Amino acid sequence: MNKLGLIINKEYTTRVKNKKFILTTLLTPLGFLLFFVVVVFIFSHESDKSYRVAVLDQSGTEIPIPESNKRFQFSKADASLDSLKARCRRDELDAVWLLPRFAGVDVKQYSTYYYSDKTLDIEMESKLSNYLSSSIRQHKMKVLQLDQIALEKLNTDILIDPEPVYEDAKDKSSYASKIATVLGGIMGYVIFFIIFLYGAAVMRAVTEEKINRIVEVIISSATSTELMLGKIIGVGLVGLTQIVIWLILIPMVYLLVISIAGFDQSQMEAMSANMNSASVEQIEDIELIVRELANLNWIKIFFIFLLFFIGGYMVYAALFAAIGAAVGDDINDSQSLTMFVSIPIILAIYIMFQCIKEPDSSLALFSSMFPLFSPVVMPALLAFDPPWWQLVLSLAILFVFGYFTVVVAGRIFRTGILMYGKKASLKEIGKWIFTRQ
Amino acid sequence: MSQLLELKKVTKDYAQVRAVNEVSFSVPPSCIFGLLGPNGAGKTSLIRIITGITRADSGQVLLSGSPVETLQNPSIGYMPEERGLYKKMKVGEQLIYLARLKGLSAPEAHKAVTGWLERFEIMSWWNKKVEELSKGMSQKVQFVATVAHNPRLIILDEPFSGLDPINSNLIKDVIIDLKNQGSSILFSTHRMEQVEELCEEIVLINRGKAVLQGPVRDIRRDFREHLFEVVLDPNDSIDLGGLAETVDHVLGRYILRLSKERSSNDLLRYILDQGKTIHSFSEILPTFNDIFIRTVNEANHE
Numbered sequence: 001m002n003k004l005g006l007i008i009n010k011e012y013t014t015r016v017k018n019k020k021f022i023l024t025t026l027l028t029p030l031g032f033l034l035f036f037v038v039v040v041f042i043f044s045h046e047s048d049k050s051y052r053v054a055v056l057d058q059s060g061t062e063i064p065i066p067e068s069n070k071r072f073q074f075s076k077a078d079a080s081l082d083s084l085k086a087r088c089r090r091d092e093l094d095a096v097w098l099l100p101r102f103a104g105v106d107v108k109q110y111s112t113y114y115y116s117d118k119t120l121d122i123e124m125e126s127k128l129s130n131y132l133s134s135s136i137r138q139h140k141m142k143v144l145q146l147d148q149i150a151l152e153k154l155n156t157d158i159l160i161d162p163e164p165v166y167e168d169a170k171d172k173s174s175y176a177s178k179i180a181t182v183l184g185g186i187m188g189y190v191i192f193f194i195i196f197l198y199g200a201a202v203m204r205a206v207t208e209e210k211i212n213r214i215v216e217v218i219i220s221s222a223t224s225t226e227l228m229l230g231k232i233i234g235v236g237l238v239g240l241t242q243i244v245i246w247l248i249l250i251p252m253v254y255l256l257v258i259s260i261a262g263f264d265q266s267q268m269e270a271m272s273a274n275m276n277s278a279s280v281e282q283i284e285d286i287e288l289i290v291r292e293l294a295n296l297n298w299i300k301i302f303f304i305f306l307l308f309f310i311g312g313y314m315v316y317a318a319l320f321a322a323i324g325a326a327v328g329d330d331i332n333d334s335q336s337l338t339m340f341v342s343i344p345i346i347l348a349i350y351i352m353f354q355c356i357k358e359p360d361s362s363l364a365l366f367s368s369m370f371p372l373f374s375p376v377v378m379p380a381l382l383a384f385d386p387p388w389w390q391l392v393l394s395l396a397i398l399f400v401f402g403y404f405t406v407v408v409a410g411r412i413f414r415t416g417i418l419m420y421g422k423k424a425s426l427k428e429i430g431k432w433i434f435t436r437q
Numbered sequence: 438m439s440q441l442l443e444l445k446k447v448t449k450d451y452a453q454v455r456a457v458n459e460v461s462f463s464v465p466p467s468c469i470f471g472l473l474g475p476n477g478a479g480k481t482s483l484i485r486i487i488t489g490i491t492r493a494d495s496g497q498v499l500l501s502g503s504p505v506e507t508l509q510n511p512s513i514g515y516m517p518e519e520r521g522l523y524k525k526m527k528v529g530e531q532l533i534y535l536a537r538l539k540g541l542s543a544p545e546a547h548k549a550v551t552g553w554l555e556r557f558e559i560m561s562w563w564n565k566k567v568e569e570l571s572k573g574m575s576q577k578v579q580f581v582a583t584v585a586h587n588p589r590l591i592i593l594d595e596p597f598s599g600l601d602p603i604n605s606n607l608i609k610d611v612i613i614d615l616k617n618q619g620s621s622i623l624f625s626t627h628r629m630e631q632v633e634e635l636c637e638e639i640v641l642i643n644r645g646k647a648v649l650q651g652p653v654r655d656i657r658r659d660f661r662e663h664l665f666e667v668v669l670d671p672n673d674s675i676d677l678g679g680l681a682e683t684v685d686h687v688l689g690r691y692i693l694r695l696s697k698e699r700s701s702n703d704l705l706r707y708i709l710d711q712g713k714t715i716h717s718f719s720e721i722l723p724t725f726n727d728i729f730i731r732t733v734n735e736a737n738h739e
Contacts, residue, residue, distance in 0.1 A: 003538055006534065006537055006538055007538075010534050014523070014525065014526055018525070212521040212522065212523060212524060213517075213519040213520060213521025214521035214522055214523055215521070216490065216515075216517040216519060216521075217515065217516075217517060217521070217535065217582065217583075218535075218538065219490050220488040220489065220490055220513070220515040220517075221511075221535065221538040221539050222538055418485075418490065418491075
């Protein structure tokens with residue numbers, strides 16, 4: 001095995017065999033699941049407290065009082081406001097809702113009064129106003145003698161189906177761009193996440209080597225370029241391993257939890273009932289989405305995704321490695337230098353979100369060519385089917401730039417890795433790049 | 438005999454400083470060679486050039502007569518002053534990795550590492566992580582890492598710093614063994630008693646320049662001041678008859694400086710002829726400590 005291979009092998013196996021790696025790899029999917037469950041629980045939490053609300057109707061019209069439900073028990077009150085307030089104080093009622101005089105069908109805004117010692121939270125307020133608003137709507141319809149069915153006929157759903165101009169181009173449904181947007185966002189985000197996570201891991205690995213003082217021994221056995229590339233590739237492979245494990249594990253954990261704890265039977269029935277009652281349109285929609293997904297050239301997307309991943313990872317990991325080599329003994333020193341690498345990649349993710357909204361914009365074209373952004377932006381645009389020349393040009397720029405980054409980072413690495421003590425200044429780093437050793 | 442390592446006018450500049458200034462010296466095969474010099478003299482810079490970690494700006498480094506073009510030469514073993522190992526890696530695994538980086542195959546590396554660990558009686562550490570070892574223990578491991586691939590030239594930067602006397606002696610014995618097996622050991626130190634004890638040849642570097650070099654025995658002879666210590670009975674005194682002058686004398690113990698053109702035999706005979714009892718007679722050779730301080734001070738005043 002050559003030296004680069006040996007270094008890659010060592011970097012890979014020591015990390016993969018590490019207990020911490022095994023634990024995080026196995027526990028992260030569980031952690032995500034737990035997080036997901038907690039979030040769902042928090043959002044689905046409904047207060048089981050029910051409020052007794054007396055509606056004091058002084059509107060002078062026949063507004064129907066809202067129907068009682070789990071949350072609110074409405075009762076029509078005839079007593080005076082003061083005696084109702086007294087009942088609140090005796091805890092026989094939770095609130096009094098005073099509906100003042102209602103001027104008639106021309107009223108656009110209607111102020112009502114809610115007397116209670118208990119907080120009126122945002123959710124309750126919006127529920128109450130919705131109830132009353134629909135009651136008033138019914139009342140107005142009655143007064144104006146409007147027909148519910150006729151009113152509904154006023155609403156029209158609009159669909160815009162994109163059609164190609166060239167005869168041989170594939171016809172796409174209106175879902176194509178929506179699917180592309182979601183898919184692009186996911187791909188851009190995944191690349192961003194991987195580059196950031198494992199790029200930083202490369203940086204830590206380099207700094208640790210420096211702090212451990214072993215680097216001089218290694219550098220007298222292998223070249224600094226071999227050491228740097230070995231670390232970058234080794235850590236990159238660890239990242240890929242982790243992602244592959246997650247891709248297998250997350251669906252498995254998900255299925256396992258469903259089958260053990262499971263949805264209860266009633267929920268399943270409710271779901272299938274929903275399916276049955278789904279309108280013909282909905283079923284057509286689902287078929288369209290599936291057809292669009294099948295229409296995408298997945299093999300092409302996967303390979304191009306992989307190429308951008310490799311290129312982007314090389315560029316950023318090399319930069320992170322150089323920073324790792326330039327910082328001193330204190331790993332915290334790296335923060336100010338890391339900024340120079342984190343800012344472009346965080347910018348890239350914002351640009352990516354803008355680009356998937358406007359894939360034909362000049363911003364999208366520029367940033368899909370600019371090598372610090374293209375690894376995140378171009379994969380996001382893949383689902384929009386950019387022309388071949390753009391893909392090839394973008395990849396070519398990325399890899400040429402990647403090559404130069406590795407060379408420049410190698411120079412910083414070569415000098416920096418043997419410097420002990422203080423962090424190098426930017427001026428010094430600049431000098432390292434331009435001096436031969 | 439052809440030299441194992443030859444340096445010819447090696448020069449290296451860092452930003453404003455000339456760290457190594459036209460240094461030339463050579464290390465013969467099977468030799469313990471001392472690289473001496475005060476702190477910051479350029480020893481580590483020089484070692485880094487020899488090991489191929491950095492390149493000289495000018496001059497040549499020859500190993501067995503051919504230029505060291507392939508960097509990271511496997512016939513060199515290097516133990517830097519800044520010691521370090523991968524803390525999280527196990528001892529055996531780590532040593533095999535380092536030996537393989539030096540070009541050994543996996544079975545060769547395994548055999549060599551096992552041999553060394555057995556020799557140091559530390560086979561039981563094989564599965565220990567380095568972070569579990571004490572400082573002295575990890576120094577031994579570090580030494581094994583340096584010599585496991587059986588290099589012809591072993592470079593040790595301050596090999597004894599931080600070692601207790603027992604481990605120091607152990608390493609010393611191994612160094613002598615390696616020398617007897619044909620390897621050369623180049624080590625830097627500023628502990629002069631080790632130079633006298635171990636080194637056959639030295640080079641003394643000061644401010645980047647080689648200011649003194651040669652076999653240890655010759656250097657001490659060159660620096661001798663013709664001083665002799667003569668011990669007589671406490672109450673005896675001597676007449677020197679112009680053969681020597683008294684530098685110091687306490688209760689029959691004389692320090693004498695022999696006049697030029699006179700031999701120690703002349704002096705001995707002259708004293709014996711006076712019927713005095715001589716308990717001891719020996720030449721006082723300058724210690725390497727003195728030589729070191731004198732040479733460095735002289736060089737600094739130039």
